[in-house]
Amino acid sequence: MSIRFYDTQQAQVRDFVPLTPGRVGLYYCGATVQGMPHVGHVRSAIAFDILVRWLEHRGLRVDVVRNVTDIDDKILEKSQASFAPGFDAADPYQPAEDWFALAYRFEQAFADAYDTLGVRRPTYEPRATGHITEMHELIARLIDAGHAYPATDGSGDVYFDVRSYPAYGALTRQRVEDMQAAPDADPRGKRDPRDFALWKGYKDTDPATASWPSPWGRGRPGWHLECSAMAGKYLGPAFDIHGGGLDLRFPHHENELAQSAAAGDAFANFWMHNGMVTFEGEKMSKSIGNTISPEEMLDAAPARVVRYFLGQAHYRSQLDYKPSSLQEAAAAVERIDTFISHALQRIHAVAPGGDFELDMAHFEVTADFAAAMDDDLNVPQALAALHETVRRGNKALAAGQLEAADEALQQVLAMTSTLGLDDAGTGGGDAGSPARQEALDTLVQAQLAERIEARTARDWARADRIRDTLAAAGIVVEDAADGARWSLK
């Protein structure tokens, strides 16, 4: 079966065929590092992480490029504000912080959030400020082609000429005439109010460190240019997939497409956009003040649960967060983990929370799961397949059919791995070193042996006392048909 994805540009689901057989070039927009990450940013990264994992599971080699936009108006504004007299050090912002220090600090916060939630690192993560030369080359090509021009007002700006490019609006299927002009549009030296800046001339109020020489005078890049320049550099003039949040479709991605296509590049074959995260129905945004940070979620639930929650909806759907959302996700994750833990104990004699060495490479997902993922990454349906496999495994365990249970276990592990659940968290759980695990298991087993004695003697009070003692230490004891098992709560 072929893989199918929804392509925003064509507004339909269509077969995905790599430009180069066996390989996929994927560019997706990372952050403009002007503040701390919120879960909306992370949801996007998780959606594309699942895409990458699935393509790889399908045997494709994926080159992933995710940008860091580390220079823009907001970054400079925040930095500038931090030097103002009487600066109020509102939480994430520190006094007297240079723009590059501020950008780098937030870049690291994003990296931490991605790591914790099991988003694999991209093949390469280029920064805008490292690609000024490539941007100049692209601007020169556009000017030569008659699609860009230096401003006539002496500002040093260079604009993309929307009117010179009839296909402008192709990505979002809008006609230029229908677009509402920005209410605060400052025409400056533009030929058309919809023209956008490729290069912004240096102003006295800008820090000198935020300017670079160019054929059009000192200045800094416009917002959209870095993605065109970097995608072209690392993935070539034509590549398979360009991704990002739905809110980037316009103007960001539309302008990227215009820049690259007007310069003669085919650019992305597919455009994929993830839906927004909302809080009780409202889009999370800083202006409304309803953002939730990854840290806040991680305080409320383990990384594996947060990952499950942020990845459980279809990537194109809006994902609504409510205070009860994480508890519901936790219950689902526990169901999966309980099966994995029980099966590992029964079949592979792995102690609770212990490490295990299984040759995951040969584990296969179920056909239902694969079909769902092939169909535009239908994760909700894939999760149904996962839960059904868990049920099948539980039944097999209860019936003592270890071979069937092992098959289900392998499938469940393959599926959770594809969804990235295995990498969420600090890696390896909280069981500590192998020596500690063994010590703990030995002690608990001794307690359980005593409890078996008590139960054999029908001394329920003593048996319950042992169970209570263990429970007080955070160890849950469960009696199964073939004996007691334990797990860390």
Place this chain on the structure above:
RNA sequence: GGUGGGGUGGCCGAGUGGCUAGGCAGCGGCCUGCAAAGCCGUAUACGCGGGUUCGAAUCCCGUCCCCACCUCCA
């Protein structure tokens, strides 16, 4: 005004013409010394009004409502 996406049972969330997704919560049962976990069963559904059809959540027409983008935004 333009563009795109939606309205599914108590909640989340799949499903594009017949064969009741799945999870959470609820109820009943099995198992258990008790419990936990698990398994089995079960109620509640497709915004509204028409139409097509043997049959519609699914197609068509109309209508209401919601969200996103058109300004910085994952």
